[in-house]
Amino acid sequence: MTVEPEKLDLASHDMAEEKRLELLRLFPEIRTEGGKIDFERLKLALGELVDVGKERYSMNWPGKAECFNTIQAPSMGTLLPCRKESVDFDATENLIIEGDNLEVLKLLQKPYLGKVKMIYIDPPYNTGNDFIYPDNFSETLQTYLQYTGQVDSEGRKFGTNTDADGRFHSKWINMMYSRLYLAKNLLTQDGVIFVSIDDCELNNLVRILDEIFGEDRRLGCITVVSNMKGRSDDKYYATAHNYLLAYGNDCFTTNGVPLPEEYLDEYPEIAEDGRRYRLQGLRKRGAGARRVDRPNMFFPIYVDTNSKKVSLVRGEQFNVEVLPKLSDGEDGRWRWGRDTVSDRLVELCASRVGPDGRWDVFQIDYAENSDGAKRIKPKSVWIGPEFSNEAGNLELKRLLGKTTFDTAKPVGLLTYCIEQALGKDGIVLDFFAGSGTTAHAVLDLNKNDGGSRKFILVQLPEPTDRTDYPTIAEITKERVRRVIKKLEDDGAGKLDLDGTANQDRGFRVLKLAESNFKPWNGNVPHDSQTLEQQLELHIDHIRPDRTADDLLYEILLKSGFSLTTPVEKLTYSDNSVFSVAGGALLICLERTLTIEVIRAMAEAQPERVICLDEGFAGNDQLKANAVQIFKTKGVISFKTV
Structure with a gap:
């Protein structure tokens, strides 16, 4: 922390700068001496992933370049x-x-x-x-x-x-x-x-x-x-x-979304706990249903004919093998892979089907979950x-x-x-x-x-x-x-x-x-009258019709706090101070600051402090003392606006 506090940035988030920094973090080798991005080095770093052709599929329209300029231009509003x-x-x-x-x-x-x-x-x-x-x-x-x-x-x-x-x-x-x-x-x-x-x-x-x-x-x-x-x-x-x-x-x-009531007729079975359910075949139907389409989804499932439970492992009880077969006898496939079947065995059961009474495997599909209505x-x-x-x-x-x-x-x-x-x-x-x-x-x-x-x-x-x-x-x-x-x-x-x-x-x-704060404009004509007006704005840069509430919410907004962050108004050394997010940030909007209120805020040991620059009334010694006092008490950031 220097002898001068930082200035609070009154501009909205700079997205272009954020993306530049992210690129430099991922590819530090593309950084130029001036901290910009060397596009040729970026192409080398990405190798064949870069499309350098002149003709490519993309979306273009008149005004696209200006549109991006607008996106990247920060807002100075509040x-x-x-x-x-x-x-x-x-x-x-x-x-x-x-x-x-x-x-x-x-x-x-x-x-x-x-x-x-x-x-x-x-x-x-x-x-x-x-x-x-x-x-x-x-x-x-x-x-x-x-x-x-x-x-x-x-x-x-x-x-x-x-x-x-x-x-x-x-x-x-x-x-x-x-x-x-x-x-x-x-x-x-x-x-x-x-x-x-x-x-x-x-x-x-x-x-x-x-x-x-x-x-x-x-x-x-x-x-x-x-x-x-x-x-x-x-x-x-x-x-x-x-x-x-x-x-x-x-x-x-x-x-x-909740299962519509009109769908309940499709769930004709009633479980012991009173829930309605239906049986859905585990074998894949329709397109892509053959073994050759997904060979890894063709495997045996074993049935206990007494309990109608199923297993992936053959045993004394689970002794009937069921394979996914199409109606013409060709090898088919299951809807679930082996790992999914293993994880969800409790959702499966066996039942006899067809005139020959062969066994098949089904998913038990409930209309209501144990915790309420089913969602589809x-x-x-x-x-x-x-x-x-x-x-x-x-x-x-x-x-x-x-x-x-x-x-x-x-x-x-x-x-x-x-x-x-x-x-x-x-x-x-x-x-x-x-x-x-x-x-x-x-x-x-x-x-x-x-x-x-x-x-x-x-x-x-x-x-x-x-x-x-x-x-x-x-x-x-x-x-x-x-x-x-x-x-x-x-x-x-x-x-x-x-x-x-x-x-x-x-x-x-x-x-x-x-913005509640009149910005310094360096692009005005450099005649004496205009510069004098700019200097006056620099001295009294708060718009006259704005309230403390207005200033507070702009500072919250530009500091990255949500507009509903809890704010408590406190009194330190007879001065009003806003405590934000449980004291993480202290904001003092007093137009006249004293060493006593600086010390009182520092004693609260917030992470961050923001004061009006006007509050120091040009007293550089008081400002320098404030910097050192906050630094001594572990304040991470002290800014003025």
């Missing part, structure tokens, strides 16, 4: 807490963020990197009437601020993307690629993303997701029947469905009233009356996705939040099974031309408020037998804005 619009602000871990989702996703990179279990989005489908973010990659935060009327407009507008535009598909791809690229970083190693889409941009979306996640991580392209009647204004076919693309990270495993793989077509647009619209109408939404996603669709992706906890992110269906599904599902799942919603304050709900973001927040109120009203006066009384039924509202 998220301002809005307690008045929140529900149970201090206790909740749910978030509703109002702002441009590109900027918000950048700001979430530090605190939520690898922490989101599931993402669901229902983005614009690019039908020609959809709201599309501007195809302008410069000053994205400034563009957003102009759009929301926070600064004077310079004539740049957000708007629709029409098919008469020469970059009709490219604009949409630019919008989606950058956001999905950033979103992937937030997923856990076993995380999953679901994206709703129709046929207009389905092919482009598949290629985007294939490139970002990898084609091998495509879990499925699901057909969701959303309108059984079909769209009567379609020219050739009355479209009755949309699509849902699912991609999972390397360690994703599905939880499946979801099908690739989802059909039912719970998935329909009509259900989504009715749910929203019951809560809010008539709104601007004609195709609100139904709670049943989100619930079905969440059941497959999460246990009873984990974070669900929706950065095209719309009417707030995702939060509705999370809250309902927690109520039904006692879970503790959390949600993060991001929604642009897109105007609606209504006085009651002037923006889409207002609809989002009001819907979630009413869902919470309904859950609380339904539970009022009831015994808390299912442990739901202490569930998290709140949300913190935060709004995208320029």
Whole structure:
């Protein structure tokens, strides 16, 4: 630690720098004298794994280079807490963020990197009437601020993307690629993303997701029947469905979905413990069922004819050999290999089949597990009233009356996705939040099974031309408020037998804005008047309308702490100090610091300390003393902002 404290980095996470450092860690030999990457050495290190051909299969479109420049450009924005619009602000871990989702996703990179279990989005489908973010990659935060009327407009507008535009598909791809690229970083190693889409941009979306996640991580392209009647204004076919693309990270495993009640008729047998079951032949049927297809899956299984149990080892009891034979007598194969059979013998039994009463081996398939209802793989077509647009619209109408939404996603669709992706906890992110269906599904599902799942919603304050709900973001927040109120009203006066009384039924509202701290701009003209203004900004660099809460949440965000990290306000030497994460970080936002408050904070022995640079009032001796005091007490990091 030097005699000067470090400056807190107010930029969002630098992904390009992180990837550069990772490459240098894996291949230290590619490092140049200036710390950059020697691409020729990297090619040598990878050898034949590098494709140097000029023609290769890849995805390209006009604006791809600018798109990557945008992805890599850090955000200098912040998220301002809005307690008045929140529900149970201090206790909740749910978030509703109002702002441009590109900027918000950048700001979430530090605190939520690898922490989101599931993402669901229902983005614009690019039908020609959809709201599309501007195809302008410069000053994205400034563009957003102009759009929301926070600064004077310079004539740049957000708007629709029409098919008469020469970059009709490219604009949409630019919008989606950058956001999905950033979103992937937030997923856990076993995380999953679901994206709703129709046929207009389905092919482009598949290629985007294939490139970002990898084609091998495509879990499925699901057909969701959303309108059984079909769209009567379609020219050739009355479209009755949309699509849902699912991609999972390397360690994703599905939880499946509960066995539908209508499937119970397929389980005619009753076990001694009362559970229903059916017998499924262990021999492979259909394509690839011959011995030559998988020779290692042809082996004998031995049967005890008295108990009908089976074994891989012949013995006095297990003396009847069964081989997988096709109906024409040709050698077949089992569905399971020898190791799987060995591990799951208790799931197998033998039974006589056919007119000759020969023995065969079966898997005992229960309709209910010992711990509850059986879960099965979801099908690739989802059909039912719970998935329909009509259900989504009715749910929203019951809560809010008539709104601007004609195709609100139904709670049943989100619930079905969440059941497959999460246990009873984990974070669900929706950065095209719309009417707030995702939060509705999370809250309902927690109520039904006692879970503790959390949600993060991001929604642009897109105007609606209504006085009651002037923006889409207002609809989002009001819907979630009413869902919470309904859950609380339904539970009022009831015994808390299912442990739901202490569930998290709140949300913190935060709004995208320029940083609380005015940045030093080295690119201004070097005339005396302009430089004098810059020096004044350097002295008084905190925006005058910002509160201590605003400063606190930006520091948390830029320091990598989640926006729901526990914060306690303490008093040290008559000064207010915020204790973060049980005292791991102390933040002092006092405009006048003294040696007494420095010593008091140091005595608490936090890992990290952050103070306002303004608090030292140009007193270099006090700042140097603070550095040494914190160093003596074992403080790892002391920064100013």
